[in-house]
Amino acid sequence: xxxxxxxxxxxxxxxxxxxxxxxxxxxxxxxxxxxxxxxxxxxxxxxxxxxxxxxxxxxxxxxxxxxxxxxxxxxxxxxxxxxxxxxxxxxxxxxxxxxxxxxxxxxxxxxxxxxxxxxxxxxxxxxxxxxxxxxxxxxxxxxxxxxxxxxxxxxxxxxxxxxxxxxxxxxxxxxxxxxxxxxxxxxxxxxxxxxxxxxxxxxxxxxxxxxxxxxxxxxxxxxxxxxxxxxxxxxxxxxxxxxxxxxxxxxxxxxxxxxxxxxxxxxxxxxxxxxxxxxxxxxxxxxxxxxxxxxxxxxxxxxx
Numbered sequence: 001x002x003x004x005x006x007x008x009x010x011x012x013x014x015x016x017x018x019x020x021x022x023x024x025x026x027x028x029x030x031x032x033x034x035x036x037x038x039x040x041x042x043x044x045x046x047x048x049x050x051x052x053x054x055x056x057x058x059x060x061x062x063x064x065x066x067x068x069x070x071x072x073x074x075x076x077x078x079x080x081x082x083x084x085x086x087x088x089x090x091x092x093x094x095x096x097x098x099x100x101x102x103x104x105x106x107x108x109x110x111x112x113x114x115x116x117x118x119x120x121x122x123x124x125x126x127x128x129x130x131x132x133x134x135x136x137x138x139x140x141x142x143x144x145x146x147x148x149x150x151x152x153x154x155x156x157x158x159x160x161x162x163x164x165x166x167x168x169x170x171x172x173x174x175x176x177x178x179x180x181x182x183x184x185x186x187x188x189x190x191x192x193x194x195x196x197x198x199x200x201x202x203x204x205x206x207x208x209x210x211x212x213x214x215x216x217x218x219x220x221x222x223x224x225x226x227x228x229x230x231x232x233x234x235x236x237x238x239x240x241x242x243x244x245x246x247x248x249x250x251x252x253x254x255x256x257x258x259x260x261x262x263x264x265x266x267x268x269x270x271x272x273x274x275x276x277x278x279x280x281x282x283x284x285x286x287x288x289x290x291x292x293x294x295x296x297x298x299x300x301x302x303x304x
Contacts, residue, residue: 022075161218
């Protein structure tokens with residue numbers, strides 16, 4: 001997430017009441033999770049296991065819970081609770097505004113787009129031309145929808161990320177400030193849920209078709225011309241390349257990738273990254289041909 005205008009390290013430290021290491025006028029352009037950070041971004045880290053990853057990332061400002069040696073060209077914000085202070089910054093720069101209309105005045109809707117009754121469209125949403133948004137769809141703030149997109153009833157775009165920190169008093173939610181982006185010619189079935197990114201975009205590529213009752217987690221990127229059947233569940237931060245087919249009830253764990261033109265058969269549990277151009281099945285996932293060979297071998301052993 002980029003700020004509307006450039007901030008300084010000193011200003012950011014004032015907002016969250018923390019000590020900083022670096023020049024007070026060090027530029028701060030935004031805040032992001034580690035997998036999408038760029039120079040000028042703040043990234044947070046609160047566990048020694050991930051200190052090096054954060055300090056060596058593209059982010060130039062590290063919100064950290066221990067004073068460490070500051071890498072050249074970077075700055076530090078020293079916080080006793082980086083998770084809490086990341087949320088404080090999100091609330092400061094991405095204020096939630098209560099809706100006063102079912103279609104926000106700041107929403108932009110293209111020509112020849114049909115909006116059916118009982119649709120909610122939030123602030124700063126952009127919808128392209130020749131789209132059809134069926135009844136009872138919810139499109140939350142900041143979503144971006146291309147041209148020739150169809151969204152069927154009951155689908156929700158831009159729900160919060162499922163991202164929590166386990167504290168002794170209960171689960172603490174990481175506040176979401178990212179977007180959902182649907183490119184041109186995307187079709188979404190009924191009762192799908194596409195979560196917004198925490199700080200970046202959850203993206204569905206051009207020409208992808210998604211069936212009913214599909215869940216797409218935060219910051220996931222789905223490529224072009226994919227086919228995703230009913231009841232597929234995709235966790236956060238997944239990368240699905242172009243022309244992938246996912247059949248019914250496939251479950252995909254977080255932070256993995258599926259290669260171009262892979263086919264994943266129904267009820268497969270995708271527990272690891274897999275390369276493209278192959279057919280997969282089973283739980284845990286394996287090549288379908290290998291699974292069939294193993295089943296045939298077992299049956300032969302049982303009969304002997």
